[in-house]
Amino acid sequence: MRIYRLIFLRELRKVFSYKANYIFSLMFYSSIIFLVSIGLQAQNSILPNVAPSLIWVSIILVLFLSFEDIFQDDYYDGTLDIYLIENITFYGFVLIKCISHWLANCLPMIIITPIIGIFVNLDSEVILPMMITLIIGTPALSFIGCMGSSLILSLKIHGLIMPIIILPLFLPILVFGIGALDVLIFNGFEELFFRQLALLAGISGLSMAFCPIASAYIIKANYD
């Protein structure tokens, strides 16, 4: 446990020392929202209605940029070799990577979402539910993304392989994430909102349980 805590702290240091990475992610996220809000200026009234979908889709697009090199650094710089020799389980390592990915990539976007919401006239009553769906749903994106990243670990040229594989896995998260907010905005059904939220939490839970196992297995397969 002591060693996993050390690795976790090292990962956090590493991801947060790449300041450009998360600053550009936040800028890209803001830019998408800002551009769409300008594009839809003529139909200003529909903006608040499409805002939740827009925010969810933008976050997924931005996250795709960060999935590519989650494990590649560690694979090519020999870190994975060292951990394998030192008997560090890949499951634990993947779990650490997923959590640090969420902290470095998803959390900053969730934090600035209330500010970004101003561009798309996001109703102030929807901000809190929006944040809740993002906090519950985005871990699934990180965990599935990490699994996708492990698939392209030893491929130097991978192009669009990873997005094509993992995009279908994002659909349920998108459907329930946006669906939960839609029932709240259009119908005002709080009960339905919580049901969809529970489904979203279920998907996140399943991703947290199975993706690190699959990912660890895939990484190990690169060594056999």
Added chain:
Amino acid sequence: MTLLVKNLSCYLSGRKIFSDISFSLKTGEILKISGENGSGKTTLLRVISGLSSFESGEILINKKEIFLLGHSTGIKQNLTVEEDLEFWSNFYQNEHDDKILKKLSLNSKIYSQCRYLSQGQKQKLALTRLFCSNKKIWLLDEPFSFLDEESSLFLLNKIENHRQNNGIIIIVSHQNLIKNPDISINLGDQ
């Protein structure tokens, strides 16, 4: 403690890398592996350390005692030398020796990010991890690469000390700095 390799053969995509390698090393012994580029020296070290699989043969080794210093040294570009040293000394629960840093001229680079280090300095940083580890079996792949003369001599001394302290060393090197290995294998002869 002994290290036994018996009739070891390794093929990659049907191509023979090496075959029928056998040797036995006791504590305090050094094995030197030489051979031309692509003869399988690095692969042999990776197979012994358990990182690569092999077709046939047998390896008897205490895996907990292995330290592999390969071409990829696990150095993170955007962490500082101090952060790297701190991580590995906590990892191995063994304080790094400031004298070694001074000897390897790394003490002035302690707050530099690793991306700004030269290849030689990165190799020296990787060596500090080796000295910090307290492992008995050293698998060294071209450890003298990029090192200046003084640092090479320092490493030679460390290798000799490790041998005298009942360590086992397998070294891959193109240079003839190891003058009296107990066993030599030339993979180019295969």
